[in-house]
Amino acid sequence: MRNEPDRLRFEIGARDGAARTGVLDTAHGPVHTPAFIPLATKGTVRGLESHEVAALGYEMVLGNTYHLFVSPGPERIAAAGGLHGFMSWERALITDSGGFQVFSLAHGGVANEVKGSGRQGGEQGSVVSIEEEGVHFRSYRDGTELFISPEVSMQVQAALGSDIALVFDECTPFHADRDYTARSTERTHRWLDRCLEWHQAEGPARQAVFGIVQGGVYEDLRRESAEAVSSAGVDGLAIGGTLGRDKAEMREVLAMTAPLLPEQAPKHLLGIGEVDDLLAGIALGLDVFDCAVPTRLARHGVALVPDPDNRFRLDLRKSGHTGDRTPIAAGCPCPACQNHDRDYISYLSRAEELTAVRLLCIHNLTYLQELMVHARAAIEAGGFAAYSAAAMAGAAPWAIPGSS
Numbered sequence: 001m002r003n004e005p006d007r008l009r010f011e012i013g014a015r016d017g018a019a020r021t022g023v024l025d026t027a028h029g030p031v032h033t034p035a036f037i038p039l040a041t042k043g044t045v046r047g048l049e050s051h052e053v054a055a056l057g058y059e060m061v062l063g064n065t066y067h068l069f070v071s072p073g074p075e076r077i078a079a080a081g082g083l084h085g086f087m088s089w090e091r092a093l094i095t096d097s098g099g100f101q102v103f104s105l106a107h108g109g110v111a112n113e114v115k116g117s118g119r120q121g122g123e124q125g126s127v128v129s130i131e132e133e134g135v136h137f138r139s140y141r142d143g144t145e146l147f148i149s150p151e152v153s154m155q156v157q158a159a160l161g162s163d164i165a166l167v168f169d170e171c172t173p174f175h176a177d178r179d180y181t182a183r184s185t186e187r188t189h190r191w192l193d194r195c196l197e198w199h200q201a202e203g204p205a206r207q208a209v210f211g212i213v214q215g216g217v218y219e220d221l222r223r224e225s226a227e228a229v230s231s232a233g234v235d236g237l238a239i240g241g242t243l244g245r246d247k248a249e250m251r252e253v254l255a256m257t258a259p260l261l262p263e264q265a266p267k268h269l270l271g272i273g274e275v276d277d278l279l280a281g282i283a284l285g286l287d288v289f290d291c292a293v294p295t296r297l298a299r300h301g302v303a304l305v306p307d308p309d310n311r312f313r314l315d316l317r318k319s320g321h322t323g324d325r326t327p328i329a330a331g332c333p334c335p336a337c338q339n340h341d342r343d344y345i346s347y348l349s350r351a352e353e354l355t356a357v358r359l360l361c362i363h364n365l366t367y368l369q370e371l372m373v374h375a376r377a378a379i380e381a382g383g384f385a386a387y388s389a390a391a392m393a394g395a396a397p398w399a400i401p402g403s404s
Helices: 050-055 065-070 074-079 082-087 099-106 110-115 150-160 178-202 219-230 247-260 275-283 293-299 335-339 342-350 354-380 384-392
Strands: 009-016 019-026 029-033 035-037 060-063 092-095 126-130 135-138 145-148 164-166 208-213 236-239 267-269 288-290 302-304 313-315
Touching (some): 009 354, 035 354, 065 145, 082 092, 145 150, 150 178, 247 275, 293 354, 342 354
Parallel strands (some): 236 267
Antiparallel strands (some): 126 135, 135 145
16 A cells, blocks of 8 residues: 555544544545445436536545546546546546446446346447456447456546546356356456556556455455555555355455455445445445445436335336325425425336436435444444434434434
């Protein structure tokens, strides 16, 4: 780990067991942790303008290097003042490396396996070859062959101008055996060195770099990776790769990995954003989380609600909401709940009106922001365990005593 306050500074505030609050100071302002980070995959948080995302209280978004590399391209974005200027986002910005998406093509749906979701249609591409130098793959847009390597990934992220760049890594699926996972993890470590070498020589002075801990479900490999990445010249750490076949195995992998990371380092859990998983991650001392869950659910007419029996979900496309004048979630401060009822939003979603997607994106992002705001308050009050238990039992984050 390195300590360069001009690039990035992380200060831990209150502690409650392993859970902690903190402030991640970036070149574009502070990020109060624990924090959920919405995805601005293609230069926008789905359906919303940047100022609307900021108005919800979010201090950082995540841009997708793979998608922005394919289109519109780093040169076009750099000419607009980087991704901040391109999407008119004035707060902190983190970019992934593109590795997750590239290797999803190679491993036949690893994205769906790691995320625990079914196979999805839509963008299709293919990997031509995976070599030590990098990965040749075909664009899902027009089939053009493209190449990405550690150096290319860092070069693209430099052009995007993110405050935090993630190193290029390989994300293996849960069904990969130990031998393949070990070889993949070793290659990820070699790629880490190449990423840091390029960034040291040519990267933006104020752009921080996070390393990614791999190792699959194997404790010894996770330990080796944690030691290798922590000893490198990175500004923070992310936990990546497969986290198991199901939630139970994922919790085991995280429980054995989190304690291996340096206490003072900011810790980012990649690609996880379910309500129960966020609470479990905070309890382990993780600081930052990103996931497509809130916006992906909104596209399918699903709202986040305090209902653990239904995985904190309310499917508004199902029948049964006609005439229901109650809000999506009582007491929720979002415009969807303050101004509309379930009947109306259900009608819009079933009719595939874009307004429904917008309203549900705003609601779902509000729900996760409220979950984090009140989690921080609970940690500061020394009551995070009670807060988490109440939320898991079905209490709305804004209605749990001791978390205001």
